[in-house]
Amino acid sequence: MTISETAEKTKGAASIAGSYAQRAGVFDELLGRGGVPREHWKTLLSELDALGGAELSHRSESANRIILEQGITYNVYGDPRGRERPWQLDPIPFVLDGAEWAKLGKALTQRAVLINRVLADCYGPQDLLRSGWLPPALLFAQPEFLRPAHGIRPPGGIHLHFYAADVARSPDGQWWVLNDRTQIPTGSGYALANRLVSSRVLPEAFRNCGVQRVAGYFRQVQSTLASLCSRRTDEPRVVMLTPGPYNETYFEQAYLARYLGYSLVEGQDLTVRDERVYLKTLSGLEPVDVILRRLDDDFCDPLELRSDSTLGIPGLVEAVRAGNVAVANALGTGLLESPAFMPFLPGLSRHVLGEELLMPSVATWWCGQKPAEAYVREHSGELELRPAFRRHRGFAGAAWDAKDLERQIRFAPHLWTAQERVALSTSPCWDGAHLSPHPTALRVYLVATPDGGYTVMPGGLARLGAESSAQFVTMQGGGASKDTWVLSDGPVEETTLIHPAGGVVELRRVGNNLPSRLADNYFWLGRYAERADATGRLLRSALLRFNPESAGSEAPLIAPLLETLSAQGQFPDGCGGTADELEAALLAAVYDPSNPGSLRGLADKAEQLAMLVRDRTSNDVWRALSGFNECVSASPDGTEPLATDAIAGINRLLLQVASFYGLSRENMTRAQGWRFLDMGMRIERALYLATFLSHALRAEMADNPSVLEAVLEVADSTITYRSRYSLLPNLAAVYDLVLLDDTNPRSLLFQLLQLEKHFARLPREKQSALPTEAQRLLVGSVASVRLLDPRELSERNAGWHAGQTGVVLRDILQNLPRLSDAIAASYFAHSSISRA
């Protein structure tokens, strides 16, 4: 659509903000006095008018599509819709003008500097305590005050590397701080994702409004973290420490890690040697200089902090104390997240900085002080009661009535704060047909600079809520968000992380070493994808051959298929009962989500593994993988699937697996990750093929052309066979093709040869003079397969499995699981012996 056409269409139509109904008693971001749009919204409004309502709805849908495609999600605990929920983004950005933003940024910078100074004192000399500026209870009663971190001076005296503030505007237009986020300020990754989406769905408006870019903030993040390195090196190793994929912001962690170029690691990927932190990689231990922490600090070290933590790294605190590794934010920064500090900040600002606090906090009373306690008791109806400290044991929240609360406050007043209820300002949101006002709060992000100042991200995460209270701005609430556009006064600076300015890059053909855990996950991802493929083929062949009317006579023909599935524990044993029972069992083997061996179960497992390597997987590969379980999910309306539905579903699944293989083969570099993926897939394919062939040989009618056709079908070699032999399937010819033909990518020998190739390139395999156990197993298997002569099969009339071919297949079936274990032992288990 050209611009003139668009203009044509909207001519005469009412302005998009025409029906916008300002709420009484609150500040409205869009409309000023008399219902006139504020100056800084005018460009956006005219752009939106030019688009028109229909087009805007269309754009809003495409925003949702981008979110789904990019897999932008937020995990909400206990969410009935499953573990992940797509991120919700309103297409209309939250607009602020440059001058106002500058004031906001200045105030928050001051606050960050102040908080950092207070932290430095609490974890250092504690002068503020001694001189009475802070009551001891505020510090010592807090579970967030980590005693082992006391006395540790972080590099440059910076405790608070990352700071975020939830700010909101009261009815008079004044900005207030609702929450300080000092432990792990989450959401900057979502802000980045929002920016990506909003700039793509409203490109014209984004260009014409002169929106300040956020990339500069992330560049500062990189250089700040790099500056924390204590070693002399050009390439400090920064890792992002995650609690794991079940954390509510795992998407964000993976997204940021990829954007910033850091390895995303879990506690078990790191270890401490001689008070230095190392990353366990395939080729040994590699030193880590800086840990960007997304794990709560008390979980970081089971030795000195919470001993029940399984997510941390024993010895980390000592490594930090020795100055060999920097952690950002420093351990113990969660202290200042307590709302109980808020009433003290104005005084601290005057005392510590000699300045007035530029932006007030929402009015807060800490009951640890007698007058405040009395005030809170009197006004408890009007105030929002909050536990003073985040990890407050036994707080039942809303379940408590006024009497319970009263008793709690009387018993331990210092554990409670009360805050004024805030009427948030409203901003326009697109509800599908109109703009309507919604209460909005903004989270602003700051990163420390090495000189002791802070850089503010020009933008942030605007969040929408239904109610107006300080507590609503939590991610767990799962509400919608907005991008924040800060308009620039001058020309917009273009920055991107892809081309860092200056400096010569050392060219590389291999990435940073792969953490062992990721190699493990890739390996199993390959195995599960192939298991889904092989199971799908077996089930499809069985379903195609299954005919309820002639169940009895056909049974021997599908027996090897079913035996293979039950040998792998995916099918109930001896299901030779009635036709109905068999059909039900076959359908259950496809759809039953409660059976881990069913196709559905395998698809789920593959998806979970894909999650674990999410930060290393391209979006295309992720899409192919996440489509697995849709193909084999029973229809949502509850109708019983038929055999034909199952066959169609399996066909779709096989295509998805094929596209996953294709994408990984064509798009992944031949680095360690790909190698382990392919090894897992080869081992699994060999395992299924060998199991199936040995069952087929054991069948009464192993030379029956129907059985042989099933063999060709499962091994996907029917066409090849027909192009070579113009006769009915012959025993020797079929087994030659699926066992020995090294040009057939589905043959057993092909899988083994691929494994040999991979082995030759694995780190550490070549160092020893003698072959490793895995190499021995592989060399033996390859030799025995190569030496097979399948013509011996044709010479028999029965008992084919007792021949040479059967013996070799049995050996291989024993060797493959041992091979898999040997790989796991040398690469994934990571014995503690340091090779670095």
Add this chain to the structure above:
Amino acid sequence: MKLSVFHRTTYEYASPVKESFNEARLRPVSNEHQTCESFDLKVVPAARISQYADFHANVLHYFELPEPHRTLVVESSSVVTTRPILIDINATPASMELRPQCQRMERCFDFLQECTYIEKSPEAWRLALDITADVSDMWQAGIAIMRYVHANFAYVPNSTSVHTHMRDVLRERMGVCQDLAHVMIGLCRAIGIPALYVSGYLYNGPRDQLLGSQASHAWCEVFLPGTGWRGLDPTNNQITDERYIKLAVGSDYADVPPVRGHYKGTTERTMTVEVIVEAC
């Protein structure tokens, strides 16, 4: 009094363990009541040992054993001269009126709170009030509580574990020195007397008479405004004197275990402790 201490802890694991990270609080403190003349810490398998002071100013040693091992021996030898500043058992140095002022002192705060093994339950508060009903001095209150704990709680070796909570001891009315100290601390804190946990040793002469000797011992200290921290041993019903060697202090046992570690491997293990305290 000059005393020598030998303290050996041996861990035997059923199968080799690895990635063992450990901290030890075994060096006697030096302060106005005692001086640590010499100290030697030995770890087998050998490891580099580093040292720092923790939040309560205890000396802490840290060592790592990444390689697989089946046995771990931590052995310390120290020589300490004790010269406690004694306080008369009948003295009344600090009126109970002074308790609220302790609440506001930053060095007392931790020692008035609940912690891992100690809670300020209503029962403890009631009991402590009853024990100290006719006492007007903090020192005398401490002594009354010590006497009560000694008289009403049985010292029964192996009746509890190192992780036994004070509320269970209050119910069962028995325990070892650690449990009796926890109970006494809980009772003191319940009525606003700052009390801390001390881990250490007790010299009982050539003959083995007093409880808790030839093993690690534990007792408590109460804070008296204007005087400072003074030790009371509920296990032996006495004021701590020159025979007591202080290793470390904390809110409760969780702050001061002599050896604490984290390793990968079997949970099947045995621990043996030998302690010898002699006059020299």
